[in-house]
Amino acid sequence: MIRIDCPVCGIRDESEFTYGGDATVVRPAMGEAALKPWIDYVFMRDNPRGAHREYWHHVVGCRQWLVLERDTLSHMVGTCSLARDAA
Amino acid sequence: MGGFRLSSGGRVDRSRRMDVRFDGRGLQAHPGDTLASALLASGEDIVARGFKYHRARGIYSAGVEEPNAYVHLRQGARHEPNARATTSEVFDGLCATSQNAWPDVRLDIGAVTGYLSPFLSAGFYYKTFVGPFKGTRFWMICESFIRKAAGMGRGIKVSDPDSYEKVNAFCDLLVVGAGASGLAAALTAGQAGADVILVEQDFELGGSLLSQPVGGVCDDWLAAVKSQLNDLPNVRILTRTTAFGAYEQDVYGLVEHVSDHLQAPENNQPRQRYWLVHTKQAVLVTGAIERPLVFANNDLPGVMLAGSIQSYANRFGVLAGQRIVLCSNNNSAYQVAVQLAHASADVTLVDARPDMPQDVADMLAKAGVTIMTGKAVIAAKGRRGVTGAMIVPVDKTGKATGVPVRVACDVIGVSGGWSPVVHLWSHRFGKPRFDEAAAAFVPGDIGGETVQCAGRMVAAQTLGERIDSGIGAAKATLNALELKPSGTSLPATPEIQLDTGWSQDMLAIWAITDATRMTKGKAFVDIQHDVKLSDLDQAYSEGYVSVEHLKRYTTTGMAPDQGKTSNIITLARVAELSGKTIPNTGTTTFRPPFTPVTIGALVGHEHGEHFAATRMSPIHDWHMKNGAVMSEAGAWMRPWYYPEGNESLREAYIREAAHVRKHVGIVDVSTLGKIAVQGPDAAEFLNRVYVNGWKTLQVGRLRYGVMLREDGFVMDDGATARLGEFDYFMSTTTANAAKVLALSEHLLQTAWRDLKVHVTSVTDQWAAFAVAGPKARDLLQSVLSGADISREAMPNNHFVTGEIAETKVRLHRMSYSGELAYEIYVPSGFSRHVWGCLIEAGKAFGLRPYGTEAMGALRIEKGHVAGPEIEGRTTLKDLGLAGFASSKKPFVGSVLKDRPVLVDPARATLVGLSVKGETGAVAGSLIYGAGQPKQGHGEGWVSSTTYSPALGHPIALALIQNGKARMGEDVQVVNHLENQTLMAQIVSPYFFDPKGERQNA
């Protein structure tokens, strides 16, 4: 059971959020017409051991998409920011 | 054997006797007893039968490590299998029965399997059922026999009458374990002002101090500490509470056994309470479990852990037997020997080490203990219980060096050292470290930022060391919490005679055998799972050299006790066989739960109707009052059909659907997802999420749209209305509302941050009704004011706002049924009123409500796709929707929808089936060409099926390979589950009014 420090709502239980996948992938531009970038975006994922950046959605809170640092080995979480503010 | 209650001593209330029964026989039990101490006090030697060989088993320990004494507790709906007698408190009316024995533990017919024992060796299950037996029949016969013979407790099939609850708790410091060092830690932190939760699995605080003689110095210390703790409002004490798991971010799972010590819960209390404790710091003080020594017949009733004999004597006033042989390889048995001798037992201490310090020897001799050094017990003697011990000189590895001599006794106490309970630490931090001096695994060097360990758990030996380590651990957490110790000192540490610990001069032997490492008679490593020393040897010789493989092959450590007494011995034996050290051989990986947790406690109130939220439309009450049969659609309850008289589902929906085509019907579609899409870039947003174009949609109009997932498959469909320049009202299907909103939010907050758009769910704010049928316009014109909905003024895909029954409503003209139809959107709070007015006004037009089944029949007749077709594996092309996709703009999934695999012409595409006969097809049936063998996955499948009232025969929608080119072809529709084959003809999915004349009327 992890707890996530939502920048809007404060520290909340994991059960208020849904996991939204890898936050390091970048969606191709709307105009991108080639298959490969889209295949990479939708299907290709690394499975890193250790530090990772993930999307979490505060579905029963503020409904903001968040970028959370989480260690896939220890399950320890680090900083959490709004996805809209993420670099 | 032959346990009995001593004439004095113990922490039980001898003034009260409780009515406690085992297999119908009354026990001598007092408040403060466990079921095990009551059994022992009553001379019940045999309390269970072994798992495989059905050998007689007695009480082995006094705690959670118990491998034998598992019983059925209570009767009726509160019957509980696998209750541990050693931790079950007695209560008035307690009724326990033996398990795994027939007809009785004292005379078990199953014990005959002892003669079959050569066939039950290591890997028995694997070997027996891999082999020349064709098919499964032989397996099934054997399985039924084995299950009957080898089962643990018997479950029941009636509902649990009790309730369970969940609590979230927060604290500065969680102290797990209220032995001497845990109490010291809690008091130190509590006095410094920390918010402390102290957890103890026992019903009394004190841990091993409770096993010291009543009225001694330990009791004074305990009383003083308890009274100081009780005075601290910032210390919460939870007894009868097990910390079963430690989780990341310092969350601990606890189960409080609120009412397990009662016949039934009282005062509306739950049976158990599940605590999730979020703490800043934790001190784990979970103690240590005594280790057995393995020898022949070490499972005989009367063989017990040495420390547990001491517990029964001092805590419960019960002597396990009159003549006790203690077999030890370490100093901790000295104190046991002296105290048992003081309690009037005839004690022989057999110490495997050649020497004993003279002062100790003098003390033992003075107490009347017979001493044998350099010797050990190589076999227990007796049939139904211990009658003697075979004692033999041994070398430093536990191998016999001489001839055994029989010593008469009725109890053999064993002490092979102690295993710290590192479970909770290991849940968090993995592999423990092997401490050579203590010959035991202890917590490793990580985790100290938030988790401290203390007491026997870190192999602290004397009471003084244990208390000091508790204080030290507490101070470390205070430092982390930035709190200052109060300066108040704890009561002075009591002096106990022979408080030696176990590690000094310990001889790390694990088993006593002959010179060739064999035993005369079965020598059990895992007593609960009947795994013998010879099974480990055999598995090893068969190539199971990895301890992880060997454990699974022999099933050692895999019973409900999870090898609390056996794991380390298994490791030691494998280490010996391989010539490696114990830490190089492996460790045990500990996983929650520490002791079994009732599923009820984890479920809490979340079962039945409380399992998940139920969503109801604002018209729900009306549906119920008017006899609707409801069906679940995700979390929603929706009217399925409204039976008249004794109508069946089929009769009702056929009538309802036919009524819509002939007159007019009304259906509650409030469950549709509704999303307000607002902002200057709203049209651009819609352009991106829908496959079709939105820039040309005018205010006052609406449009049907289809959405894809990022991977190019169809996700959802629905209509969106343009309410204002920057204001759109999107509707989604009931099932996909949450998914569409979440994806929209994701895109707007990540990749499309530049779009000025806001999306908000308004599903609950708006109720919606569809009014459909040739008389729909006439009906609505009779109640609507403020808007012109004539054919000329309001064609399809237009909306107007007006008033019905003095309530502002919005009317969308669009049709799902294929009839002249409108959707009426009403603010939820007024919807029941408006619905009522429509029903009332509708009487003159023959208005009838219809449910989702009739709605489905109508849409299938029209060939509209819905959930069964948009099921995540279908493309626009598969569903005949490719024409909607704009080629002038990119949209979500626009590139990936053209992946080769998704444009393969052999893909199954949507067709209609005109099904022959009256039966109708079953959704999910497979399609095979006429005359083709009905094998494999077929050429397609039936997605939706109904009887068509309009056509007068069954129809279906199906996805069939190359479907469009096969119009007119006859195919077989096969339901393999029920062995049913129907014939059908492939037709257009637009069964009824394909030109749409009725909806445009």
Ligand SMILES: [Zn+2]
């Ligand atoms: Zn939030």
